[in-house]
Amino acid sequence: xxxxxxxxxxxxxxxxxxxxxxxxxxxxxQLAADVLxxxxxxxxxxxxxxxxxxxxxxxxxxxxxxTPNVRVIHETPxxxxxxxxxxxxxxxxxxxMKVAIEKAKVYGSGWxxxxxxxxxxxxxxxxxxxxxxxxxxxxxxxxxxxxxxxYANERLLGTNPMCYAFPAGxxxxxxxxxxxxxxxxxxxxxxxxxxxxxxEGWVQDLNGNTSTNPNQLKEGGSLLPxxxxxxxxxxxxxxxxxxxxxxxxxxxxxxxxxxxxPFVAFLEPAANPVGEGLGHFFGAMRVDGFRPAQEFKDxxxxxxxxxxxxxxxxxxxxxxxPGEPEYNFELERKVIGIPLIDVVVKDLNALAEGLGIAGxxx
Amino acid sequence: xxxxxxxxxxxxxxxxxxxxxxxxxxxxxQLAADVLxxxxxxxxxxxxxxxxxxxxxxxxxxxxxxTPNVRVIHETPxxxxxxxxxxxxxxxxxxxMKVAIEKAKVYGSGWxxxxxxxxxxxxxxxxxxxxxxxxxxxxxxxxxxxxxxxYANERLLGTNPMCYAFPAGxxxxxxxxxxxxxxxxxxxxxxxxxxxxxxEGWVQDLNGNTSTNPNQLKEGGSLLPxxxxxxxxxxxxxxxxxxxxxxxxxxxxxxxxxxxxPFVAFLEPAANPVGEGLGHFFGAMRVDGFRPAQEFKDxxxxxxxxxxxxxxxxxxxxxxxPGEPEYNFELERKVIGIPLIDVVVKDLNALAEGLGIAGxxx
Numbered sequence: 001x002x003x004x005x006x007x008x009x010x011x012x013x014x015x016x017x018x019x020x021x022x023x024x025x026x027x028x029x030q031l032a033a034d035v036l037x038x039x040x041x042x043x044x045x046x047x048x049x050x051x052x053x054x055x056x057x058x059x060x061x062x063x064x065x066x067t068p069n070v071r072v073i074h075e076t077p078x079x080x081x082x083x084x085x086x087x088x089x090x091x092x093x094x095x096x097m098k099v100a101i102e103k104a105k106v107y108g109s110g111w112x113x114x115x116x117x118x119x120x121x122x123x124x125x126x127x128x129x130x131x132x133x134x135x136x137x138x139x140x141x142x143x144x145x146x147x148x149x150x151y152a153n154e155r156l157l158g159t160n161p162m163c164y165a166f167p168a169g170x171x172x173x174x175x176x177x178x179x180x181x182x183x184x185x186x187x188x189x190x191x192x193x194x195x196x197x198x199x200e201g202w203v204q205d206l207n208g209n210t211s212t213n214p215n216q217l218k219e220g221g222s223l224l225p226x227x228x229x230x231x232x233x234x235x236x237x238x239x240x241x242x243x244x245x246x247x248x249x250x251x252x253x254x255x256x257x258x259x260x261x262p263f264v265a266f267l268e269p270a271a272n273p274v275g276e277g278l279g280h281f282f283g284a285m286r287v288d289g290f291r292p293a294q295e296f297k298d299x300x301x302x303x304x305x306x307x308x309x310x311x312x313x314x315x316x317x318x319x320x321x322p323g324e325p326e327y328n329f330e331l332e333r334k335v336i337g338i339p340l341i342d343v344v345v346k347d348l349n350a351l352a353e354g355l356g357i358a359g360x361x362x
Numbered sequence: 363x364x365x366x367x368x369x370x371x372x373x374x375x376x377x378x379x380x381x382x383x384x385x386x387x388x389x390x391x392q393l394a395a396d397v398l399x400x401x402x403x404x405x406x407x408x409x410x411x412x413x414x415x416x417x418x419x420x421x422x423x424x425x426x427x428x429t430p431n432v433r434v435i436h437e438t439p440x441x442x443x444x445x446x447x448x449x450x451x452x453x454x455x456x457x458x459m460k461v462a463i464e465k466a467k468v469y470g471s472g473w474x475x476x477x478x479x480x481x482x483x484x485x486x487x488x489x490x491x492x493x494x495x496x497x498x499x500x501x502x503x504x505x506x507x508x509x510x511x512x513y514a515n516e517r518l519l520g521t522n523p524m525c526y527a528f529p530a531g532x533x534x535x536x537x538x539x540x541x542x543x544x545x546x547x548x549x550x551x552x553x554x555x556x557x558x559x560x561x562e563g564w565v566q567d568l569n570g571n572t573s574t575n576p577n578q579l580k581e582g583g584s585l586l587p588x589x590x591x592x593x594x595x596x597x598x599x600x601x602x603x604x605x606x607x608x609x610x611x612x613x614x615x616x617x618x619x620x621x622x623x624p625f626v627a628f629l630e631p632a633a634n635p636v637g638e639g640l641g642h643f644f645g646a647m648r649v650d651g652f653r654p655a656q657e658f659k660d661x662x663x664x665x666x667x668x669x670x671x672x673x674x675x676x677x678x679x680x681x682x683x684p685g686e687p688e689y690n691f692e693l694e695r696k697v698i699g700i701p702l703i704d705v706v707v708k709d710l711n712a713l714a715e716g717l718g719i720a721g722x723x724x
Binding site: 074075076077078079080081107108109111113136149150151152153154156164166174176178179180182183199201202204207208226227228231232233235236237238239240242243245246247250251252253256257258274275285286287289290291295296299300302303306307310311312313314317318319320322 | 436437438439440441442443469470471473475498511512513514515516518526528536538540541542544545561563564566569570588589590593594595597598599600601602604605607608609612613614615618619620636637647648649651652653657658661662664665668669672673674675676679680681682684
């Protein structure tokens with residue numbers, strides 16, 4: 001694999017130009033680019049600009065509305081439902097999180113369910129918006145059905161990520177941002193490209209047998225929930241995924257379970273939808289709604305120090321604080337740039353050519 | 363193993379008499395008994411009256427205060443922190459959930475962190491209090507350190523359960539109530555009693571090697587997080603457990619991580635506590651804060667029906683709706699009674715004798 005390294009500014013300009021070409025208002029194009037760039041900066045390469053052509057394909061199929069009327073359609077002082085009007089999730093989600101944050105400023109907490117949206121990028125972006133206001137940030141979304149619940153031989157749930165983020169003091173925020181499947185689809189794709197087997201417990205084949213073939217998903221197999229099998233708690237991964245699905249889609253009026261619209265444009269959404277678009281769920285709670293913010297941060301710093309200095313099985317592997325590797329990636333990539341693999345560079349240049357805009361800098 | 367079956371009323375009377383003997387006010391004794399009985403009725407035998415003598419031992423060591431002044435010590439319209447005053451978690455937790463529910467009635471949602479508490483029984487009891495008000499109920503607690511985070515060779519976290527509960531229409535509520543470890547301690551205890559090996563991925567030994575010996579925990583080993591190992595996502599189980607710990611204890615001012623006080627009375631709490639007692643976290647959100655409650659319930663019913671009728675790998679194993687097996691247990695045990703194993707019956711009668719009260723009916 002060969003890499004091409006771009007500066008953050010180069011990729012940001014390019015990404016904005018794509019969203020502008022789709023007809024997004026300038027502010028939306030900037031915001032959507034910011035969400036994708038944050039993912040690349042943080043080392044989550046699967047969810048960054050590599051996904052750009054996927055969003056464009058959905059727009060071409062008129063499944064993404066570049067000029068949506070995103071609005072609150074139902075609310076109480078601390079809860080709301082947002083209709084994303086088929087907009088980019090990358091734009092709809094920050095709108096919804098802002099609503100949650102504004103409510104939290106006044107009442108201590110804010111909770112927003114979203115329907116009629118699309119893929120929202122990394123969950124961590126939205127949760128971090130709350131952290132910057134000294135709030136606990138919560139963010140989740142349902143997604144294309146790829147995961148079979150325990151005992152099932154059908155894809156009924158997405159990899160449905162949940163994210164909880166907490167502001168620390170002298171350390172980076174603690175950010176738990178995780179798919180509720182044993183392994184996210186991006187990890188399978190890496191194994192596919194490398195032509196290597198995956199560990200047992202990630203996928204099952206068409207007949208529901210466990211398999212180490214990373215291509216099973218293309219051949220009618222399913223991803224497995226976190227826990228992999230019943231003995232190891234796959235019913236818990238299924239339960240978490242169900243929780244994300246119900247909060248994001250049943251609460252908001254989006255499509256849930258197997259009706260969740262696929263991200264890939266070559267798969268059509270269900271013919272008999274049970275709601276509108278994809279669903280998300282966001283929460284923001286003021287830390288000082290519970291105790292003085294500085295006290296919380298001091299204790300979270302202490303928590304972090306205790307876990308970082310834990311006795312480990314191997315001397316050379318320390319306990320990792322959730323969010324710290326991504327924070328370090330961001331520090332590094334702000335300076336040295338963002339490496340993209342060859343196939344992504346080619347894909348983005350082809351995308352630009354098709355849209356009649358300038359490609360990536362050579 | 364021989365069983366002795368008691369009616370709900372028999373066990374309830376006995377349990378209340380124990381709490382009264384400890385000096386709990388009548389209302390508290392009734393409530394604490396109700397929490398334990400709910401666990402036995404729902405088939406979660408590990409968390410019911412089998413734990414009664416554990417609570418009494420903590421009381422004898424003056425680590426449980428039978429007449430606490432449980433109170434809100436910090437609040438905003440939708441958030442609060444409760445000081446449990448070393449009371450029974452079985453009493454403190456319902457108090458805190460009531461605060462959350464009252465806030466939700468007025469503002470749409472309510473969120474309560476608790477410090478200075480003790481073991482609160484099953485998480486599902488408290489979450490169900492919200493469900494009965496047509497609210498989403500959330501309930502979690504930190505617990506005695508037994509779990510080693512990914513790469514660690516130290517017990518830094520409890521089995522820290524999280525529970526999400528949702529009201530359905532014609533079906534029982536969906537209740538996801540799960541330890542964030544690969545297997546809860548109760549499952550190890552069953553294997554110990556039966557003298558049988560456990561699956562790999564539940565525990566590691568003193569040196570951090572995976573083991574199938576259910577006694578490892580007594581010999582310096584640790585439980586493993588949900589996901590079991592890094593390849594299968596144990597960092598996710600660790601992240602979830604950390605989330606529960608931070609929300610329950612860092613946010614409230616309780617002891618977190620390895621400082622969480624042990625439930626067993628023969629282990630002393632940490633000499634250098636970082637907070638007060640054990641911590642919990644509760645949430646309640648009015649369903650009609652997002653969409654009309656009946657609409658939500660109709661769609662959740664549809665969700666349930668779709669998952670129940672899913673194609674399965676084995677014809678005789680259907681997809682299980684979270685909370686349904688426990689609901690069915692409760693229907694059954696309300697009628698046929700609650701079976702206790704011999705060793706639990708003996709333990710409860712010895713407890714009664716020590717306290718100078720009547721034992722279980724013969």
